[in-house]
Amino acid sequence: MRKTTARNAFYAQSGGVTAVINASACGVIETARRHKRQIANVYAGRNGILGALTEDLIDTGKENAAAIRALRHTPAGAFGSARYKLKKFADDPSQYQRLIDVFRAHDIGYFFYNGGGDSADTCLKVSTLADQLGYPIQAIHVPKTVDNDLPVTDCCPGFGSVAKYVAVSIREAGFDVASMARTSTKVFVMEVMGRHAGWIAAAGGIAAEKAGDSPHIILFPEITFDEDKFCARVKECVERYGYCAVVVSEGVRNAEGKFLADAGTRDAFGHAQLGGVGPVVAQLVKSKLGYKYHWAVADYLQRAARHIASKVDVEQAYAVGKAAVELAIKGHNSVMPTIVRVSDRPYRWKIGLAKLEDVANKEKMLPRDYITADGLQITAKARRYLAPLIKGEDYPPYKDGLPQYVVLRNAPVRRKLKAPFTI
């Protein structure tokens, strides 16, 4: 039987951060604060799950309402995130035992884990093993990933904002190149994230509303790079529209299955490449077609760009945080709130529910019918899916021309365990 008195909640951020993961944290904490009878305090893990393992907990109760509210418009992970995968239970049971020890010491009854596919797996393990180790806890996964590759949910909080950044940026750069092309740059290449799936690259395609609009070409990780076909299309665009704007996913591979980014450069010392498929593709254009080029690599700018976040994305990020707490209070365990699409036009969505066993360790790839037959653009079907996710603006407050993002106090919870734990 679960206790009827209030217990504490643990919340942690996991994996690569996004422009809106803190909006989910805001949703969790604000909602928990409205349910004091069930949730006494929300303790956040400092640097994600590491905070639980090392008993380095942050008392979010020490933050005032305005600071927590400001999380909604603050990018990145306010408590620190971590790229850290728990070992298999059989390989290292001590990690799990340690988690339970920490949770028991702090009377943690709720485990909210805010991350992607790997994190859903961790969340599932915590839920299962807590049962086996005789410690009652409800584990709820809060979805987050710019990669948009979680199954069941229609989309992932974090994706809509990076999608908007990429679409806005390639539209703007397209205007720039179009105006310079007569005497200067004719080809512009913008590299975006997405090593395994082309969701982010595809999002660039929304910027093109009619033939000739930027971007003219999208290179997806799902489509083997065909140099001749690509160059022919670049040439066609330059001849027809005067210039060519390209969005390329960092994950594009050649026919041998090697990342294009790895196929290119060596530094002065002969070390492997400095990274960047953008410059590789741009240089190819130069050497094969002779066009003057420019390239950009957005890197973290794209996933941190809270200043141009999608309003839909912010609302969904908040909603899954809120729903996670409500699900916990209703007694759910081993689940994840999802985004369910009700209709495309007008766009309507609601919160649904997935079992963690249906989510963990599964990747949702970009469907082939979202990519045109020639492999170089998105289809109308992709556009119908993607377009609603970038809708609306949700500007942060500004002071003296700069966005005002919150830095929390992050006061530690007093340690109760004697034994340290080394990561």
Next chain:
Amino acid sequence: MRKTTARNAFYAQSGGVTAVINASACGVIETARRHKRQIANVYAGRNGILGALTEDLIDTGKENAAAIRALRHTPAGAFGSARYKLKKFADDPSQYQRLIDVFRAHDIGYFFYNGGGDSADTCLKVSTLADQLGYPIQAIHVPKTVDNDLPVTDCCPGFGSVAKYVAVSIREAGFDVASMARTSTKVFVMEVMGRHAGWIAAAGGIAAEKAGDSPHIILFPEITFDEDKFCARVKECVERYGYCAVVVSEGVRNAEGKFLADAGTRDAFGHAQLGGVGPVVAQLVKSKLGYKYHWAVADYLQRAARHIASKVDVEQAYAVGKAAVELAIKGHNSVMPTIVRVSDRPYRWKIGLAKLEDVANKEKMLPRDYITADGLQITAKARRYLAPLIKGEDYPPYKDGLPQYVVLRNAPVRRKLKAPFTI
């Protein structure tokens, strides 16, 4: 004697475009439309001065008021810009004769040239030679450059918006890296424009309001790159703050005077580097200090980013366009409207006037006392100068999540000359 009947105006965009050069075009055209007794039509050069040489003029009178108004929030060059420098009169008088022929054929009495230092020189030549060739024309330069390197004027329209983009972006990326640094990326490098002067790199420094804020290090083209000093500072930041964010100007050079960007990579074919000082610096951090790194190259995204334009910049860009027309109407020639700073706090500015001979071919470099003694940050003096220029937001209108930038009809003016002209 100037004619008292209305004559036509020629307007052209020159050199690299900006987020607000079209706001200047808007200022020129809207103001000209209010002075029909003096200015009959504004003809824009298609692709800058090339449009004049080839008699490829655009009749802006064919655009409705809403389209012209939309230029104010549209980045890049709506009529096409050009990187094209007129030869010296002595080397090729035919170019100047041709300009006069075209102007005479279309009764052009006003020459508005929207560009940087090179363009100011062209504008001066047109003014001088028109006199010598016996054709009366008033040449007014409209300042524009992201490089902020024009003399006399306190700042250049175009700079404030790229400054804001860089400051916002490095703040956001700093939040991202800070939250990942415990287990992942510790050093982030963002490359920005500015081959000759460090104004844009310096602007990144505004994002840091107190010790420990991003960016921790700025690398200026004015300061010879010192690898040991740089690496020591990176290490110090990582140890003290957990991470290190770096803004690097594309123009940074080593002790031999070579661009760092040129000192690094060779592609698979042995060709010179693919460009990018960002990856070179990041790789250095990895090889010398072993830290995991990420890097971004903003390239055109920074100067096209109308979505995050500075309100001050937009207003100044419009104001110099408006002032140029008003100066012309008052009979001025061979001049450029400038921005005069009246006070820092509160920031107040007004329009001033410079003679083109004081502007042409002179570069305003970043003063040494804007850079700290160690060469790795900006001073309080720099901050006082830079901070007002990024103030205020001036968001473009959005539809379906995307900024609505105008594409003009750009209807041609009927050609009157028989002779073609080859560029």
